[in-house]
Amino acid sequence: MADGPAAVVIDHIGLLWTMDAGAGDDGAQALHGAAMREVGAVQDAAVAFDGEGRVCAVGPRAGVRECIGPATEVVDAAGGFVCPAFVDAHTHLVHAGSREAECVMRLAGADYLDVLRAGGGIMQTVRETRAAPFAALLGQARESARRMLAHGVTTLEAKTGYGLELEAELRQLRVAAAVAEGLPQKIVHTAMPAHAIPPERRNDRDRFVREIVDMLGPMRDAGAEFADVFVEEGVFSVDEGRFILSRAKELGLGVKVHADELAPSGGAKLAAELGAASADHLLFATDDSLRGLAQAGTVAVCLPGTSFYLQKPAARARFMMDEAGLAVAVASDYNPGSAPSENFALVMSLAFFHLRMTPEEVFCAATRNAACAIGRGGRAGVLKVGLPGDLVVFAARHPTYILSHYGESQVQAVFAGGRRVYGEVATSRSRGSRA
């Protein structure tokens, strides 16, 4: 329990899932397979934050209430469900424009490559993002981050990849950093100049790949922590991905792979070979490559919103957890072409329905495991003494209700760093507060 009175106590929690697996667990490692269902459930619970915004007590109400002092702010969760704030481990936050016209083409039978040939796809967003003023990019990204916050996302990853040349890529990083300065969320930056090959570079792709490698050092210096490559037939080959990401590792960057999204392309196998932090998408990853990811300690990031939007099959999350023993995370893939929604609650519902994950698995995948996918293991996604006071108070009382009530938000309030950053909740000073 805490030394001295707490600054804030979230009291009257009907059901709390801490994502703390219990004795000996420091909360820093992703949970694998069946362990993803160990959510650290506490009925009739409370959570206390110290003056630094860190968790100083968590568990059954009776114990936590001992750290209520005269100046403690007591928040009434009114019997609702509480869990760690969400971590969105895969977003293309910063971009200009939107691409809804492609939906109509796809629904009429066009595939991804048809869209690309018609001048759409990623290159359309690249053109619009390069042309957009900084303030316009910032405005759009900030609005998206604000919407994510309303769904309880307090930590998110943001990839570049709509610049494809150094200055434009660095500008995307600067926009994302400016979003984080103005909002309570923490943003983890990923350099992704290897997102697409511009048509005019198709004939000198070797030189383009070397240019990408040359962008990584300056992007690391500008705040990128990871590098990511779209390894896919028609985009970057496995050998090109290996060349780019090996250099990224030498520079001290963590690595990630957009892997096996459209066809079995060898991306997951490469991610395992490189010991990537995550391999994302994985719709067409083979059994062996998924087992390889588990052995490598790579987190499998499933993006069920993208499968829904592109009308693709769902990733095989059950195989990943039950057969391969993988740590699975879910993320939005928020981007204008294949996942244009900031609604993280809907992403979680899709994980429940389409990935056939249990509520425990979905919440683990959206919190603790997602944090591990972006190098924030032990710093986000778990409610444990000493960790940041980031949590969501739901109006609903049970996580299954939250997932099944799809498309609607049940969020009552969001706390980040021990402060309320979204929503309204009944609050009192402790003197005279009811037990």
Ligand SMILES: [Zn+2]
């Ligand atoms: Zn992506």
